[in-house]
Amino acid sequence: MPLRGFGTVNFELMLLRRMHDHQPALVRAALKNLGKSATDLRAAHAQWQRGLRGGFPGGASRYRLALGRPAVVSSRLLPAVGELAIEAWPMPLWPGLQFQVTFGPGGDVVDERLARMPDGATPAIASVADLRPWLLVIDDLESTCSPVRYRMSAGTVASHAAAVFATPDGATCEAQFSWGLLQTAMAVDAGNQQAD
Template sequence: MRRMRDVNAQKVEEALGRAGASRAELREAHAHWTRLSHAPRAPKGAAALRMALGPPPFRGLRPAGSLTCDVLRWPLPSWPGLEYEALVGPGGELWNQWFVRPSGPVTLGFAGLVPWACVVADVAASFPGAVQIDGPAPHHWTIDFPHGGRTHRARFVYGLFQRLDRAPSGPD
Protein backbone atom coordinates (compact mmCIF):
# COMPACT_ATOMS: atom_id res chain seq x y z
CA MET A 1 0.00 0.00 0.00
CA ARG A 2 2.93 2.30 0.56
CA ARG A 3 3.67 2.59 -3.18
CA MET A 4 -0.04 2.93 -3.96
CA ARG A 5 -0.26 5.88 -1.58
CA ASP A 6 2.08 7.84 -3.87
CA VAL A 7 -0.46 7.63 -6.71
CA ASN A 8 -3.85 7.25 -5.03
CA ALA A 9 -3.68 8.38 -1.41
CA GLN A 10 -7.47 8.51 -0.98
CA LYS A 11 -7.95 4.80 -1.85
CA VAL A 12 -5.22 3.87 0.62
CA GLU A 13 -6.85 5.99 3.34
CA GLU A 14 -10.20 4.28 2.66
CA ALA A 15 -8.57 0.83 2.82
CA LEU A 16 -6.81 1.69 6.08
CA GLY A 17 -10.15 2.76 7.54
CA ARG A 18 -11.83 -0.51 6.49
CA ALA A 19 -8.93 -2.46 7.99
CA GLY A 20 -9.01 -0.41 11.19
CA ALA A 21 -5.37 0.59 10.67
CA SER A 22 -3.67 3.94 11.06
CA ARG A 23 -1.10 5.67 8.85
CA ALA A 24 1.46 4.99 11.59
CA GLU A 25 0.70 1.26 11.34
CA LEU A 26 1.08 1.45 7.56
CA ARG A 27 4.45 3.18 7.98
CA GLU A 28 5.56 0.58 10.54
CA ALA A 29 4.47 -2.32 8.30
CA HIS A 30 6.38 -0.78 5.41
CA ALA A 31 9.45 -0.19 7.58
CA HIS A 32 9.28 -3.78 8.84
CA TRP A 33 9.04 -5.13 5.27
CA THR A 34 11.95 -2.89 4.18
CA ARG A 35 14.12 -4.07 7.08
CA LEU A 36 13.30 -7.67 6.23
CA SER A 37 14.05 -7.08 2.54
CA HIS A 38 17.54 -5.86 3.39
CA ALA A 39 18.35 -8.27 6.22
CA PRO A 40 21.14 -10.64 5.13
CA ARG A 41 19.50 -13.80 6.51
CA ALA A 42 15.87 -13.00 5.69
CA PRO A 43 14.16 -14.91 2.88
CA LYS A 44 14.36 -13.22 -0.51
CA GLY A 45 12.17 -13.17 -3.60
CA ALA A 46 9.34 -15.70 -3.70
CA ALA A 47 10.37 -17.09 -0.31
CA ALA A 48 9.69 -13.66 1.24
CA LEU A 49 6.25 -13.57 -0.42
CA ARG A 50 5.50 -17.08 0.89
CA MET A 51 6.54 -15.93 4.37
CA ALA A 52 4.21 -12.91 4.19
CA LEU A 53 1.26 -14.47 2.33
CA GLY A 54 1.54 -18.19 3.09
CA PRO A 55 1.70 -20.98 0.54
CA PRO A 56 0.27 -19.90 -2.83
CA PRO A 57 -3.14 -21.49 -3.57
CA PHE A 58 -2.24 -21.47 -7.27
CA ARG A 59 1.00 -22.66 -8.76
CA GLY A 60 1.69 -23.11 -12.47
CA LEU A 61 4.21 -22.65 -15.27
CA ARG A 62 4.44 -20.00 -17.99
CA PRO A 63 6.84 -19.75 -20.93
CA ALA A 64 8.88 -16.54 -21.03
CA GLY A 65 10.92 -16.51 -24.21
CA SER A 66 13.23 -19.53 -24.17
CA LEU A 67 12.74 -20.02 -20.40
CA THR A 68 9.87 -21.18 -18.25
CA CYS A 69 8.91 -19.41 -15.06
CA ASP A 70 6.88 -20.52 -12.07
CA VAL A 71 3.63 -18.65 -11.53
CA LEU A 72 2.46 -18.24 -7.95
CA ARG A 73 -0.86 -16.54 -7.07
CA TRP A 74 -2.58 -15.48 -3.88
CA PRO A 75 -6.12 -14.08 -3.52
CA LEU A 76 -6.21 -11.07 -1.20
CA PRO A 77 -9.42 -10.07 0.60
CA SER A 78 -9.22 -6.37 -0.31
CA TRP A 79 -9.30 -7.14 -4.03
CA PRO A 80 -12.01 -9.72 -4.83
CA GLY A 81 -11.74 -11.19 -8.32
CA LEU A 82 -8.04 -10.32 -8.53
CA GLU A 83 -4.99 -12.20 -7.34
CA TYR A 84 -1.43 -11.20 -6.49
CA GLU A 85 0.89 -12.96 -8.93
CA ALA A 86 4.61 -13.60 -8.71
CA LEU A 87 6.66 -14.81 -11.67
CA VAL A 88 9.71 -16.72 -10.51
CA GLY A 89 12.67 -17.54 -12.77
CA PRO A 90 14.49 -20.86 -13.01
CA GLY A 91 17.04 -19.82 -10.38
CA GLY A 92 14.34 -18.82 -7.89
CA GLU A 93 14.68 -15.10 -8.55
CA LEU A 94 11.55 -12.99 -8.53
CA TRP A 95 10.98 -11.65 -12.04
CA ASN A 96 7.73 -9.79 -11.51
CA GLN A 97 4.95 -9.31 -8.98
CA TRP A 98 1.62 -7.68 -9.61
CA PHE A 99 -2.14 -8.04 -9.48
CA VAL A 100 -3.83 -10.05 -12.24
CA ARG A 101 -7.31 -11.26 -13.07
CA PRO A 102 -6.87 -15.06 -12.96
CA SER A 103 -9.75 -15.62 -15.40
CA GLY A 104 -8.07 -13.38 -17.98
CA PRO A 105 -8.69 -9.75 -18.94
CA VAL A 106 -12.19 -8.29 -19.03
CA THR A 107 -13.34 -5.74 -21.59
CA LEU A 108 -14.01 -2.38 -20.00
CA GLY A 109 -15.70 0.75 -21.20
CA PHE A 110 -14.15 4.10 -20.33
CA ALA A 111 -16.51 4.40 -17.33
CA GLY A 112 -15.25 1.00 -16.14
CA LEU A 113 -11.84 2.43 -15.28
CA VAL A 114 -12.37 2.31 -11.54
CA PRO A 115 -9.33 2.52 -9.25
CA TRP A 116 -8.41 -0.78 -7.61
CA ALA A 117 -10.94 -2.69 -9.74
CA CYS A 118 -8.95 -3.41 -12.91
CA VAL A 119 -5.46 -4.46 -13.92
CA VAL A 120 -2.95 -3.79 -16.70
CA ALA A 121 -4.28 -6.61 -18.91
CA ASP A 122 -7.87 -5.30 -18.67
CA VAL A 123 -6.91 -1.84 -19.93
CA ALA A 124 -4.54 -3.17 -22.59
CA ALA A 125 -7.28 -5.47 -23.94
CA SER A 126 -10.06 -2.87 -23.77
CA PHE A 127 -8.64 0.06 -25.69
CA PRO A 128 -7.26 -0.44 -29.21
CA GLY A 129 -4.00 1.40 -29.64
CA ALA A 130 -3.07 1.08 -25.97
CA VAL A 131 0.69 1.31 -25.43
CA GLN A 132 2.45 0.18 -22.28
CA ILE A 133 5.32 2.40 -21.19
CA ASP A 134 7.64 2.33 -18.21
CA GLY A 135 6.23 3.76 -15.03
CA PRO A 136 8.02 6.48 -13.08
CA ALA A 137 9.12 4.21 -10.20
CA PRO A 138 9.68 0.52 -9.40
CA HIS A 139 6.47 -1.54 -9.58
CA HIS A 140 4.68 1.26 -11.47
CA TRP A 141 3.21 0.71 -14.94
CA THR A 142 1.65 3.15 -17.35
CA ILE A 143 -0.61 2.63 -20.34
CA ASP A 144 -1.36 5.42 -22.79
CA PHE A 145 -4.48 4.94 -24.91
CA PRO A 146 -6.69 7.02 -27.18
CA HIS A 147 -10.32 7.66 -26.27
CA GLY A 148 -12.71 10.44 -27.21
CA GLY A 149 -10.16 12.31 -29.30
CA ARG A 150 -7.60 12.47 -26.47
CA THR A 151 -4.77 10.32 -25.23
CA HIS A 152 -5.22 9.18 -21.64
CA ARG A 153 -2.65 7.76 -19.25
CA ALA A 154 -3.69 4.94 -16.93
CA ARG A 155 -1.34 4.59 -13.95
CA PHE A 156 -0.84 1.33 -12.10
CA VAL A 157 1.04 0.20 -9.00
CA TYR A 158 1.78 -3.51 -8.77
CA GLY A 159 -0.43 -3.90 -11.86
CA LEU A 160 -3.50 -2.49 -10.07
CA PHE A 161 -5.19 0.55 -11.68
CA GLN A 162 -4.74 3.67 -9.54
CA ARG A 163 -5.55 6.76 -11.54
CA LEU A 164 -6.36 8.15 -14.97
CA ASP A 165 -4.62 11.27 -16.22
CA ARG A 166 -4.52 13.07 -19.52
CA ALA A 167 -1.32 11.97 -21.28
CA PRO A 168 1.22 14.69 -21.89
CA SER A 169 1.42 15.88 -25.45
CA GLY A 170 4.77 15.34 -27.07
CA PRO A 171 7.78 13.38 -25.83
CA ASP A 172 8.16 12.79 -22.09
Protein backbone atom coordinates in the same frame (compact mmCIF):
# COMPACT_ATOMS: atom_id res chain seq x y z
CA MET B 1 12.96 -13.05 11.15
CA PRO B 2 11.11 -9.81 10.33
CA LEU B 3 8.90 -11.43 7.66
CA ARG B 4 7.88 -14.55 9.56
CA GLY B 5 4.16 -14.30 10.28
CA PHE B 6 3.92 -11.10 8.24
CA GLY B 7 0.54 -12.20 6.91
CA THR B 8 -1.93 -11.02 4.30
CA VAL B 9 -3.17 -7.91 6.10
CA ASN B 10 0.36 -6.57 6.64
CA PHE B 11 1.13 -7.36 3.02
CA GLU B 12 -1.95 -5.39 1.92
CA LEU B 13 -0.78 -2.50 4.12
CA MET B 14 2.63 -2.64 2.45
CA LEU B 15 0.94 -2.42 -0.98
CA LEU B 16 -1.21 0.48 0.20
CA ARG B 17 1.88 2.47 1.19
CA ARG B 18 2.80 3.03 -2.46
CA MET B 19 -0.82 3.51 -3.54
CA HIS B 20 -1.02 6.41 -1.11
CA ASP B 21 1.21 8.36 -3.54
CA HIS B 22 -1.72 8.41 -6.01
CA GLN B 23 -4.93 7.78 -4.07
CA PRO B 24 -4.70 8.94 -0.43
CA ALA B 25 -8.50 9.05 0.00
CA LEU B 26 -8.93 5.45 -1.19
CA VAL B 27 -6.08 4.36 1.05
CA ARG B 28 -7.67 6.06 4.07
CA ALA B 29 -10.95 4.25 3.33
CA ALA B 30 -9.09 0.94 2.97
CA LEU B 31 -7.33 1.47 6.31
CA LYS B 32 -10.68 2.09 7.97
CA ASN B 33 -12.05 -1.09 6.35
CA LEU B 34 -9.07 -3.05 7.71
CA GLY B 35 -9.35 -1.47 11.17
CA LYS B 36 -5.81 -0.15 10.77
CA SER B 37 -4.12 3.24 11.03
CA ALA B 38 -1.57 5.18 9.02
CA THR B 39 0.93 4.16 11.70
CA ASP B 40 0.16 0.49 11.02
CA LEU B 41 0.66 1.13 7.29
CA ARG B 42 4.08 2.71 7.85
CA ALA B 43 5.10 -0.07 10.24
CA ALA B 44 4.14 -2.81 7.75
CA HIS B 45 6.04 -1.06 4.96
CA ALA B 46 9.12 -0.65 7.17
CA GLN B 47 8.93 -4.30 8.24
CA TRP B 48 8.78 -5.43 4.59
CA GLN B 49 11.73 -3.23 3.68
CA ARG B 50 13.76 -4.65 6.58
CA GLY B 51 12.94 -8.12 5.28
CA LEU B 52 14.10 -7.23 1.79
CA ARG B 53 17.39 -5.87 3.11
CA GLY B 54 17.87 -8.46 5.83
CA GLY B 55 19.41 -11.29 3.84
CA PHE B 56 16.22 -13.33 3.51
CA PRO B 57 16.02 -15.92 0.78
CA GLY B 58 14.98 -14.53 -2.56
CA GLY B 59 12.44 -15.82 -5.02
CA ALA B 60 9.43 -17.78 -3.85
CA SER B 61 10.78 -18.37 -0.36
CA ARG B 62 10.40 -14.70 0.57
CA TYR B 63 6.70 -14.64 -0.31
CA ARG B 64 5.96 -18.00 1.28
CA LEU B 65 7.65 -16.80 4.46
CA ALA B 66 5.47 -13.69 4.50
CA LEU B 67 2.19 -15.05 3.10
CA GLY B 68 2.26 -18.80 3.54
CA ARG B 69 1.44 -21.38 0.89
CA PRO B 70 0.28 -19.84 -2.42
CA ALA B 71 -3.32 -20.42 -3.47
CA VAL B 72 -2.32 -20.70 -7.13
CA VAL B 73 0.76 -22.37 -8.60
CA SER B 74 1.16 -22.53 -12.37
CA SER B 75 3.73 -22.13 -15.11
CA ARG B 76 4.07 -20.61 -18.55
CA LEU B 77 6.56 -21.33 -21.29
CA LEU B 78 8.09 -18.39 -23.17
CA PRO B 79 10.15 -19.59 -26.15
CA ALA B 80 12.89 -16.97 -25.82
CA VAL B 81 13.10 -17.19 -22.01
CA GLY B 82 12.13 -20.66 -20.82
CA GLU B 83 9.61 -21.82 -18.26
CA LEU B 84 8.25 -19.19 -15.89
CA ALA B 85 6.75 -20.23 -12.54
CA ILE B 86 3.78 -18.28 -11.21
CA GLU B 87 2.52 -18.20 -7.64
CA ALA B 88 -0.37 -16.11 -6.33
CA TRP B 89 -2.12 -15.24 -3.09
CA PRO B 90 -5.67 -13.78 -2.80
CA MET B 91 -5.86 -10.21 -1.48
CA PRO B 92 -9.23 -9.85 0.31
CA LEU B 93 -8.97 -6.06 0.35
CA TRP B 94 -9.43 -6.19 -3.44
CA PRO B 95 -12.05 -8.92 -4.07
CA GLY B 96 -11.35 -10.86 -7.23
CA LEU B 97 -7.67 -9.93 -7.25
CA GLN B 98 -4.57 -11.81 -6.21
CA PHE B 99 -0.94 -10.83 -5.73
CA GLN B 100 0.87 -12.69 -8.48
CA VAL B 101 4.62 -13.28 -8.57
CA THR B 102 6.36 -14.58 -11.69
CA PHE B 103 9.75 -16.27 -11.36
CA GLY B 104 12.28 -16.79 -14.12
CA PRO B 105 14.03 -20.10 -14.87
CA GLY B 106 16.64 -19.38 -12.17
CA GLY B 107 14.02 -18.59 -9.53
CA ASP B 108 14.50 -14.80 -9.64
CA VAL B 109 11.42 -12.58 -9.43
CA VAL B 110 10.69 -11.13 -12.87
CA ASP B 111 7.28 -9.61 -12.10
CA GLU B 112 5.15 -8.96 -9.02
CA ARG B 113 1.77 -7.28 -9.09
CA LEU B 114 -1.92 -7.49 -8.45
CA ALA B 115 -3.72 -9.52 -11.11
CA ARG B 116 -7.24 -10.75 -11.67
CA MET B 117 -8.02 -14.25 -10.40
CA PRO B 118 -8.22 -16.81 -13.21
CA ASP B 119 -12.02 -17.12 -12.94
CA GLY B 120 -12.57 -13.36 -12.61
CA ALA B 121 -14.38 -11.36 -15.27
CA THR B 122 -12.63 -8.35 -16.79
CA PRO B 123 -14.70 -5.18 -16.28
CA ALA B 124 -15.95 -3.66 -19.52
CA ILE B 125 -13.79 -0.88 -20.93
CA ALA B 126 -15.32 1.27 -23.67
CA SER B 127 -14.22 4.80 -22.83
CA VAL B 128 -12.19 6.92 -20.40
CA ALA B 129 -15.18 6.91 -18.02
CA ASP B 130 -14.63 3.17 -17.44
CA LEU B 131 -11.03 3.68 -16.23
CA ARG B 132 -11.86 3.94 -12.54
CA PRO B 133 -9.18 3.73 -9.84
CA TRP B 134 -8.72 0.34 -8.17
CA LEU B 135 -11.12 -1.34 -10.60
CA LEU B 136 -8.68 -2.45 -13.33
CA VAL B 137 -5.33 -4.20 -13.45
CA ILE B 138 -2.68 -4.06 -16.17
CA ASP B 139 -3.89 -7.32 -17.76
CA ASP B 140 -7.40 -5.84 -18.15
CA LEU B 141 -6.02 -2.98 -20.21
CA GLU B 142 -3.81 -5.25 -22.28
CA SER B 143 -6.74 -7.48 -23.19
CA THR B 144 -9.01 -4.58 -24.21
CA CYS B 145 -6.80 -1.62 -25.14
CA SER B 146 -3.79 -3.23 -26.80
CA PRO B 147 -1.21 -2.09 -27.64
CA VAL B 148 -0.26 -0.62 -24.26
CA ARG B 149 3.04 1.28 -24.14
CA TYR B 150 4.79 1.58 -20.78
CA ARG B 151 6.94 4.45 -19.62
CA MET B 152 9.39 4.77 -16.76
CA SER B 153 10.30 8.28 -15.61
CA ALA B 154 13.28 9.32 -13.54
CA GLY B 155 12.64 8.82 -9.85
CA THR B 156 9.82 6.31 -10.44
CA VAL B 157 9.68 3.61 -7.77
CA ALA B 158 9.69 0.00 -8.93
CA SER B 159 6.07 -0.62 -7.89
CA HIS B 160 4.78 2.26 -10.07
CA ALA B 161 4.19 2.11 -13.82
CA ALA B 162 2.82 4.55 -16.38
CA ALA B 163 1.08 3.43 -19.56
CA VAL B 164 -0.25 5.04 -22.74
CA PHE B 165 -3.00 3.34 -24.77
CA ALA B 166 -6.23 3.97 -26.67
CA THR B 167 -9.65 3.00 -25.37
CA PRO B 168 -12.02 1.17 -27.76
CA ASP B 169 -13.77 4.47 -28.59
CA GLY B 170 -10.45 5.89 -29.84
CA ALA B 171 -9.42 8.16 -26.94
CA THR B 172 -5.69 8.24 -26.21
CA CYS B 173 -5.16 7.84 -22.48
CA GLU B 174 -2.40 7.84 -19.93
CA ALA B 175 -2.69 5.79 -16.75
CA GLN B 176 -0.69 5.33 -13.57
CA PHE B 177 -0.47 1.97 -11.82
CA SER B 178 0.82 0.91 -8.44
CA TRP B 179 1.55 -2.81 -7.99
CA GLY B 180 -0.35 -3.41 -11.25
CA LEU B 181 -3.58 -1.78 -9.99
CA LEU B 182 -4.97 1.29 -11.80
CA GLN B 183 -4.57 4.46 -9.74
CA THR B 184 -5.31 7.31 -12.18
CA ALA B 185 -6.25 7.64 -15.84
CA MET B 186 -6.99 10.56 -18.14
CA ALA B 187 -7.46 11.33 -21.80
CA VAL B 188 -4.47 13.08 -23.37
CA ASP B 189 -3.74 14.85 -26.63
CA ALA B 190 -2.24 12.16 -28.90
CA GLY B 191 -0.21 14.83 -30.70
CA ASN B 192 1.71 15.59 -27.49
CA GLN B 193 2.81 11.98 -26.95
CA GLN B 194 6.50 11.32 -27.55
CA ALA B 195 7.47 8.30 -29.62
CA ASP B 196 8.98 5.48 -27.57
